[in-house]
Amino acid sequence: MISKWNYLPLTTEQQKSGTELAEKYADCQPISELLVQRGITTQEEAEKFFHPSLKDMHSPFLMPDMDKAVNRLNKAMGSKERILIFGDYDVDGTTSVALVYKYLQNYYSNIDYYIPTRYDEGYGVSMRAIEEAAQQGVKLIIILDCGIKAIDEIKYAKSLGIDFIICDHHVPDEELPPAVAILNPKLENSTYPCQHLSGCGVGYKFMQAFSQSNGLGSAELENMLDLVAVSIAADIVPMVDENRIMTYWGLKRLNSNPNVGLRAIIKICQLSNRDITISDVIFKIGPRINASGRMQSGREAVELLVARDFSDAYQKAKAIDQYNRDRKELDKRITDEANAILESQDEKIQQRKSIVIYNKDWHKGIIGIVASRLTELYYKPSVVLTLSNGLATGSSRSVQGFDIYSAVESSRDILENFGGHTYAVGLSMKEENIPEFTRRFEKYVAEHILPTQLTPQLDIDAYLTFAEITPEFLSLLRKFNPFGPGNPKPVFCTRGVIDYGTSKLVGKHLEHIKLELVDNTSGKVFNGISFNMSRYFEHIHSRKPFDICYTIEEGKRTNHPHIQLQVKEIRITDV
Known part of the structure; x- marks a missing residue:
């Protein structure tokens, strides 16, 4: 899908202020x-x-209810x-539980953790979990x-003499649970x-307040920032302010002395002795931690992240890696099935601005990924549903700039439950309410959606x-790391590049182009890669000019730094 290329030069005011x-x-x-x-x-x-400092972190006591907590x-x-310590079964939840449990365990022994099963209990705290906690004598x-919408469950816990401290970041409703403290x-x-x-x-902010x-002191807690960095990258929260400092x-x-469990995953991912980047966390480390909760139990991910012995952690990491392989196979099959359904629909349905698709036999742990795939492919807000515990349960994903939380919330009267963020929402409803x-x-x-939001930009x-x-430019560009929403990896455009004469098709089906390019300002040859763009090869090979949009990727080859242009799109010029 060809995107619209946008460039907004600095305004006069921006130029003046800069x-x-x-x-x-x-x-x-x-x-x-x-x-x-x-x-x-x-x-x-x-x-x-350019030099993020932990001294610029905000006081945790600025957060409402922190004193109470x-x-x-x-x-x-x-x-x-x-x-x-109770948490969700995804990367953010399991890293949260691991961090708080590990930190408090240094000072207190009468403590345990609990991760609900995605399939038996579903998202958030359940009555079953509360009853089990009461039987074990849990008081806090x-x-x-999670927990920001668990009003009935926390009321029930209170009747059993159990207090709750909620540490959540999801959008709350007007009515809040009767917790002792709500940190959000x-x-x-x-x-x-x-x-x-x-x-x-x-x-982390809660533990920071407890520590203070x-x-x-702060050193012991700061040593756990690798867990926070993994959560920030995997949950795709804005990479600004404290998030950027912690990441x-x-x-x-992560690159010096990571958590034992993370070190095991790093070895499984073959990232040892490499400079681990935010992309590695998003595409390699995060999905493996997530696979545990998607395919089996998120508790296994916490067991890995709190492990103290590397050999034990490595065995756990190997099991989780297998879950990730299984997840990939399911992901491909279900995505293919979803595409087949959408392509078979009549033209009127295909012209809709959104996608809602349901199959009662799809794997619950994969539908969030499938929703992301459909959103990327069709560039429409997408909801994917399956049947779980008698309810149509699903995940939704949005396109850039469109608030899918508000879209789902507009139907709250026919939903059993929902929660999430601007770009991703989980929801459940009775099967008969799907139409x-x-x-x-x-x-x-x-x-509510704008025409520009339905076209890739x-x-x-x-x-x-x-x-x-x-070299000076590359040195300064490096300091923009870590990248993420709010601080995206810069996209550059160079006009009128030509093939040096050595670009070639690569890949199993010769679908990619390994580029070697020059322009008229420098004699230096720049290496690049353009995935799935073999359709441009004839033009490139003829040594006619074209424009490229790209990011600059750095790596090491035989201990020497090298750069590669990751070409996002190619545009053939008329000249």
């Missing part, structure tokens, strides 16, 4: 442009951006109450990455500066000539 940067980076003008696009206009701000935890530990449950930067009354923490990030209140230092930890939900969802999307950050890709 004058100081333009002077600082006069020999590297694209760098100052990238900084100003991110709202950075002074040298002081640039230094803070710390006091209740201190009371529980002082009274030797049994504490249960710290719930992570998205609460209506919250003025916490970083609104978009991950669930693990909220858990007890004078425990920056978490990646340093009505489909009608309402399409109506809402059709009325490729935003260009800066135009570059090959002469501008200097």
Whole structure:
């Protein structure tokens, strides 16, 4: 699918406010442009951006209810109450549980953790889990990455003498559960500066407050930032403010002395002795942790992440890697089935602005991935449903700029449950309500989505000539890491490039092009790769000019750094 290429040059006002940067980076003008696009206009701000510091983290006590949460935890530990750490079965939930459990275990032994099963219990806290906790004498449950809508369940727990501290980051309803404390930067009354923490990030802030209140120092907790970095990357929360600081230092930890369980996954992924990037977390480490909860039990992921012995952790990582292989096979099969259904629909249905698709036999653990695949392929907000425990249960994914949470919420009266974020929502309903939900969802999307949101957009950050890709430029570009929403990897455009004469088709079916390119500003040859673009090879091979949009990827080959242009799209020029 060809995207519309967008480039918004700096406004006069932006240019004026970035004058100081333009002077600082006069020999590297694209760098100052990238900084100003991110709202950075002074040298002081640039230094803070390029060198994230843990000293710039916000006080955890700025979060509403933090005092209450710390006091209740201190009371529980002082009274030797049994504490249960409860979390969701995805990457964010399991890293959250692992972090809080491991940290508190250093100071307290009457503690355990619980991860619900996706298939028997479903998302969030269940009555069954509460009853089991009561039987074990639990008096305090710290719930992570879920719980913000568990009103009835927490009322029931309260009647059994169990208190809850909620650490969540999902959008709350007007009515809140009767917990002792609710830590959520998205609460209506919250003025916490970083609104978009991950669930693990909220858990980290809680432990930070606990540490400060007890004078425990910060080093031990900061050593667990690798878990927070994995959660931030996998949950795709904005890479700004505290999230960027925690990810920056978490990646340093991943690359030096990671958590034993993460070290085992790193070995399984063949990432040892390599510079682990945010992309490695998103595409290699995160999916393996997630596969445990998708295919079997998220508890296995926590067992891996709290492991102390590497050989034990490695065996657990091998099992989880097999789950990921199984997940990939299911993912492909179900995606193919979903595509076949959509392609067989009549033209009127295909012209809808949204996708809602249901198959009672699809694997519940895979439908979120399938929803993502359909959104990428058709560029429409997509909902994929299957049957689980008597309910049509599903996941939804959105296109850039469209709030799918509001779209799902508009049908809340016919839903049994729902929750999530702007771009991803989980939901369940009675099977008979699927047609009505489909009608309402399409109506809402059709009325609220913008035409531009239904077309892939490729935003260009800066135009570059090959002469501008200097060692100084690459050194500064490196400092923009880690990338993510709010700080995306810069996309560059170079016009009028030509084949050096050595580009060639590669891949099993010769579907990719290994590029060797030059432009008229530099004699240097730049290597690149363009996936699934073999249709352009004849033009490229004829050594006619064309334009490319790309990101710059760096790696090491035989211990020497090298760069490769990751070509996102090619445009044939008329000249």
